[in-house]
Each structure stands twice: as structure tokens, then as C-alpha cells.
Amino acid sequence: MVPVNPLLKEEEIEHILSDSQARALLAHRETKIARVGQPVLDLNLELRLDLSLYKFDSLQSADQESSEQDFDSTAALIVYTSGTTGKPKGAVLSYANVAFTIESYPHRFYLKQDDMLLGVLPLCHLYGLLVVLAGALKAGCGIVLMKQFDAAEAILLLRSEAVSVLPAVPTMHQFILMELDKEGKDSRLENLRLCTTGGAAMPRDLLVALKERLRVPVLEGYALTETTVIATLNPEGDARLGSVGTAFPGIEIAIEKDGIRSSRSFAKGESEVGEILLKGACIMKGYFNNAAATAEVIKDGWFYTGDLGYLDADGYLYIVGRSKELIVRGGMNIYPREIEEVLLRLPAIAECAVVGVPDRYMGERVKAFIVLKSGACLTEDEIKSFCKSHVADYKMPRAIEFLDKLPRNSTGKVLKRLLC
Structure with missing residues (x-):
């Protein structure tokens, strides 16, 4: 199965359908994709599945162990995540990957049958699909x-539904907190016992404000699509402010700097800052039909996240930045190169650079720096109008600045740090 974000534009969805070699599309009747043509089946209110298509009997055969191994390595999901080359890449997640995630989270959330979760996260994202929906079912x-x-x-x-567990991204927590503030400082959510947050970095002040207002633990974690949305989580009762917690059982963390890999802290109490590496049953099989991209991020069984961080003496992980250029807006991932390629379709643009800039409520917003061709004329409104037709709304450049030239180093690489 290939989950698709319904907020994507037609050409973005077409790329996923083409790249994944999907043979069928299950979509809402309002979804319009010209190249797909008319739907061949209207499911109306219910979907009937022929269970004979699933060979459960093979798992009960004499060669059960071999069958289970084959089943575990079979691709369950292809989840598209943007890459620095612009076009989204399909992370292939096996049944074993998915099962590991679904089995692990309920234990760390201490979920019980009398708990009630609020599903506010999109089910096209693994956090909503595997952690919240599948986790509740499990x-x-x-x-x-x-x-x-x-x-x-x-x-x-x-x-009204006596919700006890609220999993959300920082932006959602921020808006819930603002709404509660309108009711007065004594406003509470009496049935809530736990909040979890992921998908983007949680500002320290927001985490503290949320804990003080709701009077419940707020557990922050860290994960990626390529790790089946599981890696670390702050343990309830022993969370550390500023940290994304410790590794789930079965997952290893290492920090690599200057080619030296370390999975322990140093004598001073914390390791040096380096690239975060992850290893375990959560690591994807690879990028679909993209061996080169897979080889860049999976080496000796370790997944190279592209994120920078360090470990303290007790194995708590701290994120300090990103070596990749990922922009995270309200928990949604945006890669600058993808937006830059759209902008460069405009004939008047000579070059451009897209960066993320701080946003109080959404975490980050997209800002585009534009250099026009000599004698060309193009307005901010014209650029935004063009982008609106080609990228999802959350990827839209919210700010545009025109420059005479982009800052570059001696090799010609754009110095984006000078633009932020």
C-alpha cells in the first residue's frame, strides 16, 4: 500500500503513482487526477475484501518458519518522503518493520482498554496511521x-469523549493551548492523562507551558519515515527537558563524527555532536527502485539520518540541528529543492534559493530568495499564484525576497546559512 497525502497537487500525486508502479488508486470521489481517468469502481459506503486473496494458510504450513520469514520481509508500505534531490522517494517498509512499530508504542504509552485516543493526525502519515490508529487497535x-x-x-x-491520550504535533498542541487560554487560566481537560508529541521539534517553552497547563506528562520522541516512525521517546516519569528520550528496546543509537562512530557518551557526560545513526528492526528495506539513494543512507546496517545530535551519559538523545535542508512546517516535511525546481519553471527567474525561517505557530515557514533574469519583471503575487498551482498549500513560500545575486562559496555552492 502507498499512502498519499490528499493535500498534494495533481502532478505530485501523479509522480507517486508513476514511481511506485501502483496498479490501482483508492481515492475520495472528489479527487481529480486527469491522467488516471474515470474511476472503474464506486465503493460508496463499504469496501468488501475477498479474504481468499490472503494466503493465511501458508503461515500454518509445515514450513511455517520459512513462510513467516518471507512474510516479514515482504513490503507492506511504500511511503514517499521528500529528498534533497527534489522528487519524493519511496521508503519501502516491510511487515516486520510495521509490526515492530505497532507492537512497541502501546507499551511505552501504557495504553489500556479503557483509554480513549483523539486521532487528529492525518492517516496518510505514519504517526497517525501506525502510532495512533493501529496502536489503539493493538x-x-x-x-x-x-x-x-x-x-x-x-x-x-x-x-465530550473523555479522551485520555492526545498524540499530536507541536503546532496542534500550540493551538489547543491558545484555545484553552481563551477560556481562562483555570481551564482544564480533566480526563487527559498523557500527551505525546513528534513530527517536528517541540519548542522548550511550549513543552513547559503545555505540561503546566494540562498537568499531565508531555512525552517528546524522535523518528523518521525511514525508521517506520519509531526511534526514541522520553520515558514517562523520567523525561528530560530538551531531550527526545532514549531508544526503544531493539533500537541502537550511535553518533558519528569525522568517520568515528560511538554509541556511548564520553567521560564528560555527553558525546560530541555528530550525525545520528540508527539501527534495528525499524529500518526500512530501502528506497523503492533507487539503490543509489539507499546506499547513501544505509551502511553496515546503520541508517544515517542526516540529523545532528548527541547522547548524554544515560543514553538520552538530544537533537541540535539538521545536516539536511529539511523544513518542518506544522509537522509536515518540506524540502527546499522541490520548491526551487517549481520556481525555476518560471522563465523570468534566473536562480533561487528556498530556506525555512522561524514561525511562532507553525515552527517554520517557507521563504524564497529570487534572482530575476536581466530585464525580466515578476511580482511576488505572480510567483505565489504559480506555486499555488503546482505544490501543496503547506509548501507554499510565505515570504519572497528579491536579490541581485545569491551568496556563494568559492566552489559556487549557495550559502543558505547567510539567507536564514
């Missing part, structure tokens, strides 16, 4: 799904 607890996030409606549901 634990046998209840879940309330929202069609789309709205802070006021979320608070109504948190109260």
Missing part, C-alpha cells in the same frame, strides 16, 4: 477520529 482501546484538525473542535471532543 491495545484494544478507543479512538475518536477528526476529519481535519480544529483546535476548538478538538477541545470539545477531548471533553
Whole structure:
């Protein structure tokens, strides 16, 4: 299965359909993709599956161990995640990867059958699909799904449905906190016992404010699509401010700097800052039909995240930055190169550079620096109008600045750090 974000534009969805070699598309009837043509089946209100298509009997055969191994290594999901080359790459996740994630989270959340989760996260994202939805099903607890996030409606549901666990991204937590502030400083969510946050870095001040206001633990974790959205999580009762927690059982963390890999802290109490490496049953099989890209990030069984961080003496991981150019807006990943390629389709643009700049509510927003060709004329509104037709709304450049030239080093590489 290939989950697709419905917020993507037609050409973005077409790339995923083509690259994944999908043979069928299950979509809402309002989805319009010209090259796909008319739907061949209208499912209306229910989907009937022929269970004979699934060979469960093979798992009960005499060669059960071999069959289970084959099943575990079979691709379950191809999840598209943007890359620095611009076009999204399909991370192939096996049934074993998926099972590891679904089995692990309920234990760390201490989910019980009388718990109720609020599903505010998109199910096209692994956090919403595997951690929230599948995790609730695995634990046998209840879940309330929202069609789309709205802070006021979320608070109504948190109260009316007696929600006890709220998994969300920092931006959602921020808006819920703002909505509660409108009710007064004594406003509470009486049934809530736990908040979790992921998908983007949680600002320290927001985490502290959320804990003080809700009076419940707020557990921050760290993961990537390529690690089946599992890696670390702050343990309840022993969370450390500023850290994304310790590794889940079965996952190893290492820090590599200058070619030297270390999976322990140094005598001073913390390791040196370096690239974060992960290893374990969560690591993807690779990028679909892209051996070169796979070889760049998986070496000797270790997944090279491209993120920078360090470990303290007790194995808690701290993220200090990203070596990649990823922009995270409201928990949604945006890679600058993808936006730059769209901008360069405009004939008047000679060159451009896209960066993420701080945003109080969304974490980051997209800013584009534009250099026009000599004698060309192009307005900010014209650029935004063009982008609106080619990229999802959350990827839209919110700010545009025109420059005479981009700052570059001696080799011609754009120095984006001078633009932030």
C-alpha cells in the first residue's frame, strides 16, 4: 500500500503513482487526477475484501518458519518522503518493520482498554496511521477520529469523549493551548492523562507551558519515515527537558563524527555532536527502485539520518540541528529543492534559493530568495499564484525576497546559512 497525502497537487500525486508502479488508486470521489481517468469502481459506503486473496494458510504450513520469514520481509508500505534531490522517494517498509512499530508504542504509552485516543493526525502519515490508529487497535482501546484538525473542535471532543491520550504535533498542541487560554487560566481537560508529541521539534517553552497547563506528562520522541516512525521517546516519569528520550528496546543509537562512530557518551557526560545513526528492526528495506539513494543512507546496517545530535551519559538523545535542508512546517516535511525546481519553471527567474525561517505557530515557514533574469519583471503575487498551482498549500513560500545575486562559496555552492 502507498499512502498519499490528499493535500498534494495533481502532478505530485501523479509522480507517486508513476514511481511506485501502483496498479490501482483508492481515492475520495472528489479527487481529480486527469491522467488516471474515470474511476472503474464506486465503493460508496463499504469496501468488501475477498479474504481468499490472503494466503493465511501458508503461515500454518509445515514450513511455517520459512513462510513467516518471507512474510516479514515482504513490503507492506511504500511511503514517499521528500529528498534533497527534489522528487519524493519511496521508503519501502516491510511487515516486520510495521509490526515492530505497532507492537512497541502501546507499551511505552501504557495504553489500556479503557483509554480513549483523539486521532487528529492525518492517516496518510505514519504517526497517525501506525502510532495512533493501529496502536489503539493493538491495545484494544478507543479512538475518536477528526476529519481535519480544529483546535476548538478538538477541545470539545477531548471533553465530550473523555479522551485520555492526545498524540499530536507541536503546532496542534500550540493551538489547543491558545484555545484553552481563551477560556481562562483555570481551564482544564480533566480526563487527559498523557500527551505525546513528534513530527517536528517541540519548542522548550511550549513543552513547559503545555505540561503546566494540562498537568499531565508531555512525552517528546524522535523518528523518521525511514525508521517506520519509531526511534526514541522520553520515558514517562523520567523525561528530560530538551531531550527526545532514549531508544526503544531493539533500537541502537550511535553518533558519528569525522568517520568515528560511538554509541556511548564520553567521560564528560555527553558525546560530541555528530550525525545520528540508527539501527534495528525499524529500518526500512530501502528506497523503492533507487539503490543509489539507499546506499547513501544505509551502511553496515546503520541508517544515517542526516540529523545532528548527541547522547548524554544515560543514553538520552538530544537533537541540535539538521545536516539536511529539511523544513518542518506544522509537522509536515518540506524540502527546499522541490520548491526551487517549481520556481525555476518560471522563465523570468534566473536562480533561487528556498530556506525555512522561524514561525511562532507553525515552527517554520517557507521563504524564497529570487534572482530575476536581466530585464525580466515578476511580482511576488505572480510567483505565489504559480506555486499555488503546482505544490501543496503547506509548501507554499510565505515570504519572497528579491536579490541581485545569491551568496556563494568559492566552489559556487549557495550559502543558505547567510539567507536564514
